[in-house]
Amino acid sequence: MPADTNPYGGVFGGWLMSQMALAAGSLASRVGRGKAVVVSATDFAFPGAMAVGDELSVYCEVLATGNTSLTIAAESVARERNGEATVKVAGGTFKFVLLDEDDRPRTAVLPGKVST
Known part of the structure; x- marks a missing residue:
């Protein structure tokens, strides 16, 4: 929307x-089966421009799993409002920490993984 534009x-x-x-x-x-909060965002690039009214799609993939964390890559693609043309507009990496019911970091027990 226009309120989300730069000068x-x-x-x-x-x-x-x-x-x-x-x-x-x-x-x-x-994936973490519970509360997850962002602790860092890195490696951001904005290779393309997005216009007001374009449709935004965000694609994410788990890159790494730590003891209590997940690192996730995110890529944003804009599709023009009245057509099919697309352009990658942003990409970056987020790290999340998994939290328990007391908001303390908890061990990542992921589907298909066995904790030791």
């Missing part, structure tokens, strides 16, 4: 990052 009329990079964090957080909660 040059393009979509603000901070808005893109927040959408990516939401998507990556959804994957972290699903």
